[in-house]
Amino acid sequence: MNYFDGSAFSRDWTSHHIPVWEQLLRERAHEPLRVLEIGSFEGRSALFFLQFLPNCQLTCIDTFEGSVEHRTPGSRHHTDMVEVEARFDANTRPFADRLEKLKAFSIEALSELQRTSRRFDVVYVDGDHHAASAFTDAQQSWDLLASGGIMILDDYLWQPAKPTAERPQAGIDAFLQAKAGEYEVLHSDYQVIIRKTWAPSQRAAPDFTIGGRSIDEASGGSIKPPLVSFVVIAWNYGRYVGATIDSIKAQDYPNFECLVIDNGSTDDSVEVIARHVGNDDRFRIETLPENLGQLGAAFWSLDKIKGGFVSFVDADDVLLSTYASMHVQAHLALRQSVAFTSSSVVETDALGNILATAGGNVGSGSQSQTGNLHAEASVLRLPTVSRQDFQQLSARTALVPKSASGWQWNPGTANMYRASQLRLVRRGGEARYMRSADGYLNFMCHGFGGSALIDVVLSGYRLHGQNAFSNHESSPWLRSGTPEYYRLAEEATLTDIDFLLANAGRYVWMLDGGFWSVLDLITRETPKRLRSFYGDPKVFEIFLANAPKLAPQFRSRVFCREILARYSGSQARKILRAGFGGKLKPRAYGEIALSETRKAASILRKRK
Numbered sequence: 001m002n003y004f005d006g007s008a009f010s011r012d013w014t015s016h017h018i019p020v021w022e023q024l025l026r027e028r029a030h031e032p033l034r035v036l037e038i039g040s041f042e043g044r045s046a047l048f049f050l051q052f053l054p055n056c057q058l059t060c061i062d063t064f065e066g067s068v069e070h071r072t073p074g075s076r077h078h079t080d081m082v083e084v085e086a087r088f089d090a091n092t093r094p095f096a097d098r099l100e101k102l103k104a105f106s107i108e109a110l111s112e113l114q115r116t117s118r119r120f121d122v123v124y125v126d127g128d129h130h131a132a133s134a135f136t137d138a139q140q141s142w143d144l145l146a147s148g149g150i151m152i153l154d155d156y157l158w159q160p161a162k163p164t165a166e167r168p169q170a171g172i173d174a175f176l177q178a179k180a181g182e183y184e185v186l187h188s189d190y191q192v193i194i195r196k197t198w199a200p201s202q203r204a205a206p207d208f209t210i211g212g213r214s215i216d217e218a219s220g221g222s223i224k225p226p227l228v229s230f231v232v233i234a235w236n237y238g239r240y241v242g243a244t245i246d247s248i249k250a251q252d253y254p255n256f257e258c259l260v261i262d263n264g265s266t267d268d269s270v271e272v273i274a275r276h277v278g279n280d281d282r283f284r285i286e287t288l289p290e291n292l293g294q295l296g297a298a299f300w301s302l303d304k305i306k307g308g309f310v311s312f313v314d315a316d317d318v319l320l321s322t323y324a325s326m327h328v329q330a331h332l333a334l335r336q337s338v339a340f341t342s343s344s345v346v347e348t349d350a351l352g353n354i355l356a357t358a359g360g361n362v363g364s365g366s367q368s369q370t371g372n373l374h375a376e377a378s379v380l381r382l383p384t385v386s387r388q389d390f391q392q393l394s395a396r397t398a399l400v401p402k403s404a405s406g407w408q409w410n411p412g413t414a415n416m417y418r419a420s421q422l423r424l425v426r427r428g429g430e431a432r433y434m435r436s437a438d439g440y441l442n443f444m445c446h447g448f449g450g451s452a453l454i455d456v457v458l459s460g461y462r463l464h465g466q467n468a469f470s471n472h473e474s475s476p477w478l479r480s481g482t483p484e485y486y487r488l489a490e491e492a493t494l495t496d497i498d499f500l501l502a503n504a505g506r507y508v509w510m511l512d513g514g515f516w517s518v519l520d521l522i523t524r525e526t527p528k529r530l531r532s533f534y535g536d537p538k539v540f541e542i543f544l545a546n547a548p549k550l551a552p553q554f555r556s557r558v559f560c561r562e563i564l565a566r567y568s569g570s571q572a573r574k575i576l577r578a579g580f581g582g583k584l585k586p587r588a589y590g591e592i593a594l595s596e597t598r599k600a601a602s603i604l605r606k607r608k
Contacts, residue, residue, distance in 0.1 A: 134171030229307030339449025551579030
């Protein structure tokens with residue numbers, strides 16, 4: 001392939017490297033890679049990356065002022081840098097939608113990329129040739145390189161007769177020595193090419209404090225930070241799952257484990273997962289012979305993980321580096337314990353370009369915007385959450401009212417659950433549940449233990465046309481999903497109701513009077529539509545079948561009242577008879593009469 005047809009150049013320092021680059025990048029050529037280039041000149045290497053990696057996003061850093069040799073009159077490398085920049089712009093213009101040009105000194109641009117937690121899969125270092133600059137460029141960009149990513153260090157053998165300080169070799173050697181054990185060498189000649197293999201398991205666990213005092217010291221080491229379990233459930237997302245794994249590795253909260261489940265994929269997911277996990281001992285890989293569905297795989301994973309907090313990470317999403325820290329801090333600081341927290345997301349297209357942000361309704365309705373967290377000095381504090389971040393968390397965290405109806409949260413990856421709550425609502429029986437995990441878990445867990453919204457963006461939700469639910473970015477005027485999705489969701493809701501009613505013997509005592517409100521919650525209906533929903537023949541048949549097991553869990557008066565709050569007429573009488581062994585009790589007749597009187601009175605009031 002000729003990558004340079006129709007382009008204009010005055011120099012060619014690149015073409016002879018391309019066969020090696022093609023060989024090393026070929027297996028990932030069609031992934032949506034993030035590429036960082038330090039030193040772009042006229043754009044020859046940029047054109048290679050943009051065409052050989054057709055789904056990549058390329059960030060180019062260059063001052064377009066040239067190095068000393070470009071600015072020195074009489075030098076064989078002397079160049080008009082204004083013309084060089086013009087040629088770069090013209091050569092790369094056809095790819096403007098995938099190119100980010102940062103005209104700046106590398107030390108400034110790389111610092112800004114670090115500040116905004118950017119991550120890259122390929123880094124090409126070809127900037128200033130001084131040893132100190134080569135070292136600094138490599139050192140700064142190493143922190144931006146994802147685990148499993150490739151770094152190309154150019155000009156290792158450039159101008160050997162020059163003083164050591166004026167050529168890259170000593171800087172590259174110093175960098176490689178500093179990072180020994182964190183990479184494998186893929187190629188070493190005029191260029192040195194390495195793959196990052198560092199497993200950050202050597203990081204120390206964060207030292208929690210309360211009132212400024214170390215918990216580890218105060219407890220003699222007997223109290224440890226929470227363990228977070230990430231569960232990645234991948235099914236035919238080989239083109240995205242690598243970035244997902246890399247974002248988990250980049251968490252600033254080190255006390256986590258990650259279980260990556262290949263859920264019966266038929267693409268290259270298994271190979272991609274293995275490559276990105278590498279030798280990081282915090283990660284385990286499980287391969288299922290068949291697709292259990294996302295919810296089925298989530299239930300299956302609960303016997304494989306050890307964490308007290310769990311996030312099911314969609315294999316096409318990415319986490320911000322602060323994700324775990326902020327969720328754990330919210331859980332530990334909330335004035336009342338909740339079953340899960342749900343954070344805001346940034347919605348992107350398939351290539352990672354931002355489309356919109358989606359957040360919770362913090363500060364609206366009955367949700368209190370402030371005052372949901374304890375004071376900073378009185379709670380367990382994570383060292384990875386700054387005072388400024390804690391203040392933001394305190395201002396933007398809200399409890400979701402137990403009475404709220406309908407979907408209140410962000411999808412999938414945005415949620416961190418207490419493992420104990422997940423096990424409480426786990427369903428047995430069949431292993432396959434072909435539905436989304438959050439569609440079941442969020443309603444059930446909120447009903448059992450409550451939830452809180454964190455209106456801070458902590459993850460990226462990728463929209464690529466094959467999502468199980470969303471087919472466009474969030475909009476208050478448009479429904480997401482498809483008619484088929486909603487049909488399947490309605491069928492799934494019926495199974496949720498059947499499960500709760502069938503397990504009333506287990507849950508009624510535990511919920512301490514809240515059983516019926518949880519039942520109403522999992523219908524997903526508003527209060528005004530509840531009676532109509534319950535009257536549906538399919539729902540009625542579920543109640544009728546479960547009535548013999550349901551009635552004994554309540555005093556007869558309570559059972560009558562709750563059934564009559566949802567049913568009337570022959571449906572109510574049939575359910576009550578089934579619950580009372582085929583015959584209505586005298587109290588039931590009284591409750592029916594009272595219910596019908598109240599209903600008639602309500603109708604009369606509305607007519608006046």
